[in-house]
Amino acid sequence: MVMTEYLVRTCCSTGSPHRRHQSFTAAIQSQSCPSGFHHVGARCYYVGKDDMSWKMCHDLCYSLGADMASLETCREHEELANFLLFNTEVDFFWVGAERDDSRLWSSDQWIWRSGSPLTIGPPQWYFSQPDDGPDHTHAYIFRDVNYKIYDAKETDHSACLCEVAPKGDEFLQDYLKKFWPLSSGSQVSGTSNRVTPCPxxxxxxxxxxxxxxDFKGAWDEARLVCQEQGGDLAVLSSCVDHSNVARDLVREKADTSYWLGARDVVGYYQWVTGAPLASGSFLWEPRYPLEEQGCLLLYHPYRFFATDSNCTATSASALCQYFW
Known part of the structure; x- marks a missing residue:
């Protein structure tokens, strides 16, 4: 048995999914990235500084034995965005997503270079994107909106962002692909192992x-309505949950905004479960929260990114959740 297989079977086969993921990440980071690349999450990234066209970036990544960065899950995207915000001041980076005009019939018209779909909407795209401008067939991420995705022309200029798997045991890479898939179509909630039907x-x-x-009113009233039905206002504690819920609301043609279960408590936001909500979370529309507001809202005009709102506003409905 190779050393990595022993490591995974002895260290990473038990415990919560979160702890197993931490063990997998630690195992990967015990391997090494190529020179000039940085460990971020489960991948190695080359972070360029010079502006270049999309093709020049593609060729540079190829020369480095890598490919253009494909942020195929919101977790990958969030980890990399947080790294870039604290480790570079570059405004724009090319990423490996393209518009496939042969798929005009499909909701997954944008695809990563691997062929995995890039679904339009939060938390990866900025709320006004893609705007489908002329020849906007490629994509970059933009610092001013926490490195969310914009569409762009191939001839525009941005810095280059390349990625490669960490060097190391092939068994580990195969294992991660099977049990921690990177396809955006595989996004699931951390609570998806529940087998009991929802009441x-x-x-x-x-x-x-x-x-x-069937309700519209203030945040306190919305919470009371949810509690009367055996639940509470919803807690979207991961970018995966946010992505799944936002897409469901779009599919259901929801046309209003929804209170969530978090509010400002003496300078920071806290979920009704007691957990903190960081101001830099991918849940937020990047310009929020605002200092004068107090309660968390999934805001319909911003494609269900979260904003803060006056807790006494009466124009929003309630998004209720049953907690097991």
Whole structure:
């Protein structure tokens, strides 16, 4: 048995999914990245500084034995964005996503270079993107909006962002692909291992039990309505949960905004579960939170990115969740 297989079977086969993921990440980071690349999450990234066209970036990555960065899950994207925000001041980076006009019939018209779909909407795209401008067939990420995705022309200029798998045991890479897939189509909630059906009137949305009551009112009233039905205002504690819920609301043609279960408590936001909500979370629309607001809202005009709002506003509905 190779050393990595022993490591995975002895260290990473038990415990919560979160702890197993931490063990996998630690195992990967015990391997080495190529010279000039940085460990971020489970990948190695080359972070360029010079502006160049998309093709020049593609050729540079190829010369480095890498490919253009494909941020195929919101977790990957969030980890890399946080790294870039603290380790570079470069505004724009090319990423390996392209518009495939042969798939005009499909909701997955944008694809990563691996062929995996890049679904439009939060938390990866900025809320006004893609704007489908002329020849906007490629993509970059933009610092001013926490490195969310914009569409662009191939001839535009940005810095280059390349990625490669860490050097090391092939078994580990195969194992991670099987059990921690990077396809955006495989995004699931951290609670998706629940097998008990959601109680009525809640319904299952990728492992979360959610319900939208016939209600519009203030945040306190919304919370009371949810509690009367056996739940509470929803807690979207990961970018995966946010992505799944936002996409579900779009599919259901939701046309209003929704209170979530977090509010400002003496200078920081806290979920109703007691967990903190960081101001830099991918859940937020990048310009928020604002200092004068107080309660968390999934804001319909911003494609269900979260904003803060006056807690007494009465124009929003409630997004309720049943907690097991």
């Amino acid at each position: 009525r009137p809640f319904r299952d949305v990728m492992g979360l039990c959610l319900h939208i009551p």
